[in-house]
């Protein structure tokens with residue numbers, strides 16, 4: 001294993017030819033334009049990688065020297081060679097249940113820190129179970145869920161908890177509002193998560209969970225329902241790992257819709273997707289609706305947004321905070337994962353954990369909040385009340 005400091009690259013983006021990967025490379029190129037960062041892009045198609053770099057160099061003038069590396073998820077040696085060349089590897093190759101594990105394995109074998117943007121609970125559960133101990137023993141950081149899943153929920157909760165009395169039992173409830181369109185990769189990952197191969201009865205379970213927790217929410221105004229997303233699990237794992245959220249910490253997350261009409265539309269669309277994902281032919285028909293490498297246009301993204309409102313309570317205090325920004329799926333996900341990688345690079349040996357399969361809140365915590373605020377994601381305190 002080569003020493004981390006002498007590797008040719010600081011940061012490599014694997015999946016740089018994908019819809020999100022391209023945005024990550026562009027964000028990094030702009031954010032680190034005047035820095036010494038040694039950046040590389042990686043994927044299975046060298047020609048595609050060159051075209052992307054040329055575009056960023058010629059049309060946008062933001063990319064300096066950049067390494068171009070080829071590898072294939074199905075060729076473990078090529079992944080190990082790639083991992084050995086870089087200090088940190090970002091992977092945007094998904095669905096992660098299908099393509100994620102070999103990348104994690106390569107990073108562990110070469111002692112390379114790893115970051116991804118998965119939101120797939122099965123994948124994260126699998127890598128915790130199989131690789132957490134090894135990652136701790138080898139001092140390798142494996143940090144999943146560094147996109148819209150689950151940075152706003154995870155770091156927004158950390159921000160909220162830090163404003164409440166440390167020793168009191170706290171409950172945080174969050175309410176998610178968002179407007180966005182999915183990319184081909186997100187679409188494929190959603191369908192993968194609903195397919196019987198991935199999680200028997202997951203889709204039906206999801207609808208049952210939503211129906212059970214559905215209620216009118218006066219805090220925000222509108223209709224709230226729990227969604228079977230990974231965020232609550234990540235938030236609770238951060239609380240356990242960090243150990244500073246106080247005793248018996250509780251977290252609940254709800255999605256918000258403004259009218260019963262929207263609830264009906266979303267419910268019908270999700271129900272239809274669950275049904276069509278169960279059979280191979282109808283699943284393929286669904287997959288063909290959005291191709292890999294495609295996603296919402298710049299114009300659509302510029303009109304997309306997200307806001308998470310957090311209500312935190314303890315015995316003596318109540319606080320309302322929020323985390324908000326632009327297009328959650330792609331523009332802001334590219335920002336979040338890039339800033340997570342830059343936090344890791346700039347603070348590597350000052351971080352609280354030196355190895356393990358970790359959440360963004362446990363691994364990068366307050367340092368990442370500071371970077372995200374500087375990069376334009378708003379973390380605000382909207383109301384604070386003492387309870388007597």
Ligand SMILES: NC(=O)c1ccc[n+]([C@@H]2O[C@H](COP(=O)([O-])OP(=O)(O)OC[C@H]3O[C@@H](n4cnc5c(N)ncnc54)[C@H](OP(=O)(O)O)[C@@H]3O)[C@@H](O)[C@H]2O)c1
Nearest residue numbers: 015017018019020073094147148149183185186189292293
């Ligand atoms: N958590 C979040 O908030 C969030 C947000 C955005 C995306 N995501 C997730 O990120 C993933 C990517 O999404 P996307 O829309 O960017 O997907 P995409 O456009 O389909 O890109 C997939 C990338 O994977 C590469 N790839 C596929 N098979 C490969 C192989 N065998 N070897 C090497 N590379 C391979 C593709 O390379 P080619 O170009 O050569 O095909 C492409 O670069 C999805 O899982 C999505 O759910 C999560």
